[in-house]
Amino acid sequence: METPALPALRPLRLGELLDQAIRLYRRNFLTFIGIIAVVYVPLTILQTAASTAMTSSLFEGVSTPEAIFSNYTYWIGFFSTIILAFVQFVLVQGVATGAMTRAVADNYLGEKTSILDAYRGIGKSWLTLLGALIFVFLVLILITLWWIFVPCIGWFTGLGMLAFLAAAVNPMVAPVVVLETSGPWSSPSDNLLVRLGNWVIRSVLSVRRAWSLARRRFWPVLGTIFVLYLFSLIIVNGPVAIANFVLVQAFDLFDEPSMQLVFTSIIQALISLVAILIYYPLQLTAFTLVYFDLRVRTEGFDIALLTMASDLTDASQAMEAPALVAGERLITGPDLGNFAILTLAAAGIFILFYSVVLGSMFFLFALMGGP
Numbered sequence: 163m164e165t166p167a168l169p170a171l172r173p174l175r176l177g178e179l180l181d182q183a184i185r186l187y188r189r190n191f192l193t194f195i196g197i198i199a200v201v202y203v204p205l206t207i208l209q210t211a212a213s214t215a216m217t218s219s220l221f222e223g224v225s226t227p228e229a230i231f232s233n234y235t236y237w238i239g240f241f242s243t244i245i246l247a248f249v250q251f252v253l254v255q256g257v258a259t260g261a262m263t264r265a266v267a268d269n270y271l272g273e274k275t276s277i278l279d280a281y282r283g284i285g286k287s288w289l290t291l292l293g294a295l296i297f298v299f300l301v302l303i304l305i306t307l308w309w310i311f312v313p314c315i316g317w318f319t320g321l322g323m324l325a326f327l328a329a330a331v332n333p334m335v336a337p338v339v340v341l342e343t344s345g346p347w348s349s350p351s352d353n354l355l356v357r358l359g360n361w362v363i364r365s366v367l368s369v370r371r372a373w374s375l376a377r378r379r380f381w382p383v384l385g386t387i388f389v390l391y392l393f394s395l396i397i398v399n400g401p402v403a404i405a406n407f408v409l410v411q412a413f414d415l416f417d418e419p420s421m422q423l424v425f426t427s428i429i430q431a432l433i434s435l436v437a438i439l440i441y442y443p444l445q446l447t448a449f450t451l452v453y454f455d456l457r458v459r460t461e462g463f464d465i466a467l468l469t470m471a472s473d474l475t476d477a478s479q480a481m482e483a484p485a486l487v488a489g490e491r492l493i494t495g496p497d498l499g500n501f502a503i504l505t506l507a508a509a510g511i512f513i514l515f516y517s518v519v520l521g522s523m524f525f526l527f528a529l530m531g532g533p
Contacts, residue, residue: 171464174455176386183448190269194443196277197262201253202439205246210431212242214424256292260284262443263336266450271467284340291339293365294372298332301369315498322504326376329391330383334372336446337453339364342371342483371483374490375453378460380500383452390448398437405433 174182187194216239265280275283302324309320376383457463461484 171454171458171467173459174451176382176389179386179451179455180389180448183444183451186266186269186451187444187447190265193265193275193277193280194262194447195439197265197280198254198258198442199439200277201258202250202442203435205250205253206431206435209243209246209250210427212239212246214427215239216243217427251295252292255295256288257281257284259336259446260288260291260340262446263340263450266447267337267341267454270451270454287340289361290364290368291336293361294335294339294368295332297365297369298327298335302327318505319498319501320505321508322501325504325508326380326384326501327373329387330376330380331369331372333387333449334376334453334456335368337450338372338375338483339368341453341481370492373492375456375460377497379456380497383456384504386448386452390445394441394445397441398434401433401437402430405430 216236261277261280261284264283265275265277268275268280268283305320305323305327308316309324310316312320454463
């Protein structure tokens with residue numbers, strides 16, 4: 163069996179990272195889309211049917227709260243939407259995202275991976291990924307309370323911490339959970355409480371590891387992810403907004419409001435589905451390459467990978483995360499300074515945006531009311 167050639171890993175600039183992500187995505191176009199589509203397409207069909215049933219029932223003589231409570235179609239659609247949203251979180255954010263991360267990493271490191279191989283390769287790590295994402299959500303709530311209720315330092319740093327955790331740390335959680343080898347807390351056990359405790363510990367430590375990685379290159383990571391989110395606005399939100407505008411103009415084709423609603427929901431769901439299937443794999447590819455770039459720059463992952471290969475040992479051992487530095491602080495003074503800068507920048511952008519909007523409105527009113 164021929165050993166696959168190892169990639170020439172090196173630090174990547176923003177343009178190089180995006181170029182590598184696009185090239186990797188193009189070479190594995192159908193595989194990457196298939197990994198997401200195998201779970202996302204059925205869920206989108208079910209969600210569209212549930213939301214359409216729930217909202218269309220409001221046009222069938224349901225105009226009072228009493229009528230809504232007695233309308234079974236509305237409540238079936240309502241609870242179906244909630245259940246499907248939870249299932250989507252499990253299958254898309256957990257299973258599919260984990261499989262996609264595994265496929266990107268394997269292909270980037272020179273090993274071809276099929277859709278089935280990607281799902282097999284994540285094992286039970288998707289459970290830890292779900293736990294880590296839930297922990298991120300809980301931390302976001304705590305930081306929100308910090309931002310609102312802690313005077314001065316909370317007011318100046320809370321919004322920046324929220325933005326960094328959601329935009330920079332959260333995308334690094336999947337690579338950390340799926341790619342890095344686990345510690346002794348993940349050893350199998352027959353005791354349910356022990357297994358649950360190990361799951362919680364590994365989930366928390368995965369988020370801690372993602373935080374540690376992302377803050378090493380605070381501004382470059384934020385800049386890269388900001389560019390990726392701009393792409394998502396163009397590729398995903400742009401077509402949906404255009405479709406909404408066209409659909410509003412086409413409402414006159416239907417006499418019944420319920421038919422308008424069904425037609426609009428189906429078209430919006432189809433356009434959103436296509437846009438997400440095209441963009442989401444590219445976004446996850448770029449996030450995974452950001453993870454590798456962080457490890458190459460700050461941990462010498464490229465050297466470790468070559469050393470493992472030259473010693474004829476298992477090259478996957480190079481993925482093992484280094485031990486936490488004793489006494490390493492979770493948040494340092496420079497971190498708080500960066501969070502404060504982010505908060506002030508966000509406040510400045512908010513003020514500038516609304517100043518432009520309000521100024522434009524007053525200008526238009528002045529023109530309309532002028533002689």
